[in-house]
Amino acid sequence: EVQLVQSGAEVKKPGESLKISCKGSGYSFTSYWIGWVRQMPGKGLEWMGIIYPGDSDTRYSPSFQGQVTISADKSISTAYLQWSSLKASDTAMYYCSLNDYWGQGTLVTVSS
Amino acid sequence: DIVMTQTPLSSPVTLGQPASISCRSSQSLVHSDGNTYLSWLQQRPGQPPRLLIYKISNRFSGVPDRFSGSGAGTDFTLKISRVEAEDVGVYYCMQATQFPLTFGGGTKVEIK
Numbered sequence: 442e443v444q445l446v447q448s449g450a451e452v453k454k455p456g457e458s459l460k461i462s463c464k465g466s467g468y469s470f471t472s473y474w475i476g477w478v479r480q481m482p483g484k485g486l487e488w489m490g491i492i493y494p495g496d497s498d499t500r501y502s503p504s505f506q507g508q509v510t511i512s513a514d515k516s517i518s519t520a521y522l523q524w525s526s527l528k529a530s531d532t533a534m535y536y537c538s539l540n541d542y543w544g545q546g547t548l549v550t551v552s553s
Numbered sequence: 554d555i556v557m558t559q560t561p562l563s564s565p566v567t568l569g570q571p572a573s574i575s576c577r578s579s580q581s582l583v584h585s586d587g588n589t590y591l592s593w594l595q596q597r598p599g600q601p602p603r604l605l606i607y608k609i610s611n612r613f614s615g616v617p618d619r620f621s622g623s624g625a626g627t628d629f630t631l632k633i634s635r636v637e638a639e640d641v642g643v644y645y646c647m648q649a650t651q652f653p654l655t656f657g658g659g660t661k662v663e664i665k
Binding site for chain 1: 592601602604645647652655659
């Protein structure tokens with residue numbers, strides 16, 4: 442059974458760094474692109490970027506380029522989304538996705 | 554970027570009656586490999602998105618046959634033949650033909 446299991450909810454202050462994770466199982470982790478999607482409170486889905494764990498080829502939406510970093514560790518079948526300096530406007534639910542399958546979401550709250 | 558435009562924004566439907574959602578892309582979604590990577594997702598309240606339909610008209614595993622997709626080029630439609638209570642939620646079209654992937658704004662299906 443294909444599963445994407447994301448790390449738990451986070452509460453951070455503006456300016457702090459954060460790395461959230463998404464562990465894949467039940468499929469060949471290195472053979473499929475895995476993406477990240479943002480959903481701000483009460484809003485729609487926004488595609489942030491995607492990584493191919495097999496060779497770490499990474500593509501970003503222009504809206505998120507330079508704002509976040511997507512990476513993957515194929516030795517532990519885990520993809521990551523990280524911020525170096527969070528803003529209040531980063532408060533959102535973040536999903537990882539294989540397009541066919543989705544993680545349960547990680548709620549990130551940034552507040553002083 | 555390819556812009557995905559969904560209509561209507563909201564669709565109040567009587568139980569047992571049909572519902573239809575349209576999605577239009579700003580350019581053709583036909584990929585150079587001949588496939589059209591247009592998907593439909595369902596997001597029930599408080600849940601992550603779930604894939605319903607991929608490549609215009611293919612139902613994903615476990616999706617009831619009351620859901621169907623059609624269309625070509627730049628115009629696509631999701632139909633629910635007889636709406637059930639569990640179909641309440643927001644529906645999104647998504648294109649994966651070209652980076653960055655993009656979503657429609659969403660259509661809320663609710664019961665009258």
